[in-house]
Amino acid sequence: MELKPITHGNNHYEMPLEHGNLHVFANAEVFQSFEDKVFEMADNNLRIPRGKHMSYTPDAHVGIGTCIGTTAVWGMIDGFVSPSIVGVDIGCGMRVHTTTLHKEDIQDKEIRRTLIKAIEKYVPTNERTNTNYADIDIMQVVKYGLKGLPELYRSNEQWLTHVEESTFKFDHAYLENLPPKIQKYAHGQLGSLGGGNHFIEIQYLEIAEAHKDLAAKWGLFDGQVVVMIHSGSRAWGARLGQEFTKVFRAVMQSWGVENPDRDLLYAPIESREGQTYLHLMYSALNFAVSNRHMIAYGVQEAFREVFGAETELPVLYDLMHNYALKEFHRNQPMLVHRKGATRALPPGHFLNTAAYKETGHPALIPGSMGTSSYIMVGKDEGAKNFYSICHGAGRARSRKATKALVTVDQFAQSLKVGTDEEILVNHRSLQTILDECPQAYKDVDQIIDSVVGAELADVVATCKPMVAIKGV
Incomplete structure (x- = not known):
């Protein structure tokens, strides 16, 4: 394709x-x-009628039907909704918790190994292992999000307020359209990590000189140990995605709607199929934010086991990067799809949660395994991209290609194996997670440079990994 960019x-x-x-x-x-x-x-995406805006963030790469790294916007009145531009893992996102610990407090490898074992005790990393939260009613969670959890798990009010949304509201009558056996597949998964690129990382912070005051307002300091969590809606979102792939494909065929990419699926927002998908998608968002909340609950229990029963892990923020939300932009309601894109609102923006109305909220951007992650803040100029920035480094090559090109020794060098600065992992063999090595991804520093240079957001802190826990 001959491309002549403006x-x-x-x-x-x-x-x-x-x-x-x-x-x-x-x-x-x-x-x-x-x-x-x-x-x-x-x-192909731009063939969908009446689009208001479509963009790629610098981490954009080929996905199913739509590239990961896409922001696509339609008006709520006459627009379209697309499961393909939401993504398979509905509600997948990031969460960061802070500690009072300094990097030096966990520099000893034995302390970090003890932490790994403790976290795996409370957070299943094997996809076939269920959590032990038998007192949690999944249906209450998908209806009410964090407010549907038993009091034991939501007793810390701060954990409910420092989030993008604690409850995504929708018409519960649409739950009659749930796929068969979805509860069976999702049972026991709340508070579990999942596989692929999902992770728990223990990191330490380097505060950007230009934003030391903002970092202090957020309770961040140089050398501070933080916990970053990346996970989504597990089987709940996956089953919804599978179901609506079939539903939307069938209805598009019945309407005679064609697109060169058969995996790009969409329907009018006001259609029966569009409304059903949107309402059930919100149930998956409730599952996702609750899942990260319960993973964090397990991580806090692990830290208490290692550092004492009084240990607290305040949440910095929780946000998503796979969803479609009704938002007000340019004085009208719009449906903003973000597939592998993170909302980054500036200071004073009315969509900010109350806790971050003044400063703007922390935008949480993970790197690849063994590289830096970032905590950013949105800028007013972000309006040109509906306040969307990157969601990570973005894959540079497929899992299969990565395994063919990268050796275990190269991966080990990336993790500084054998040195005092080694990034410890929970896998005995790096071969099992080779497809998640840094060489599989774009250079995250170039991605962040792109975002900062575009004046969409600024870096507040760089997060340096010390421990990486991956699912299997």
Whole structure:
């Protein structure tokens, strides 16, 4: 595809494609690395009528039906909803908890190994192992989110307020349309990590000089130990995704709607199928935020086992990067799809949660395994991209290609194995998680440079990994 981008400056390109214009936020090096396929997929997405905006963040890469790293927006009145532009793992997102510990407090490898064992005791990392929260009613959770958890798990009010949403409200009557056996598949998964790129990392912070005051307001300091969690809605969201792939494909065929990509599925927001998907998607968002909450609960129990019963892990923030939300932009209600994109609201924005109304909320951006992650804050200029930034580094190659190209020794070097700065992992063999090595992903520093240069957000703190816990 012959591409002639319009350059707006500040890492902002606009691609005039056959069916509409795609905005791309990336520095020159990252922009040049995009393969033609991502633009072909964008053009297919732009065939969906009446779109208000479509963009890629610098971590964009090929996905199913739509690239991961996409923001796509329609008006609520006459727009469309697309499961393909939400993603398979509905509600997948990030959570960070702070501690009073300093890096030096856990520098000893034996302390970190003890922490790994303790965390695995409370948080299942094997996908076939259920959690022990028999007192949690999944249906209460999918209806009411964090407020549907038993009092024992929501006694800390701060854990309920420092989140993007504690409860995603929807019409519970739509639960009559749930896929068969969804409760069976999701039973026992609340508070479990999942596989793939999901993780728990213990990190320490390096505060950006320009934002020391903001970091202090957020309770962050140089050398501080924090816990970063990446997980989603597990089988609940996966089953909904599978079900609505079939439903939307069938209804598009019945309407005679075609697209060159059969995996790109969509329907009018006001259609029966669109409304059913949206309401049940919110049930998955409730499951996802509750799942990360319960993972964090287990992590706190592990820290208490190692550092004492009085240990507290305040939540910094919890947010998602796979969803579609009704938001008000340009004085009208819009449905903003973010697939592998993170909302980053600036200080004073009315959509901020009360706890972060003044400062803007922490935007949590993970790196790849063994590289830095970032805590950012949105800027007013982010309005040009509906306040969306990257969601991570973004895959550079497939899992199969990674295993063919990267050796275990190269992976071990990335984790500084054998040195005092070694990043400890919970797997005995690095071969089992080789497809999650840094070489599988883009350079996260280039991704962050792209976002900062586009004036979408600023770095408040860099998170350096010390422990990485992955699912199997």
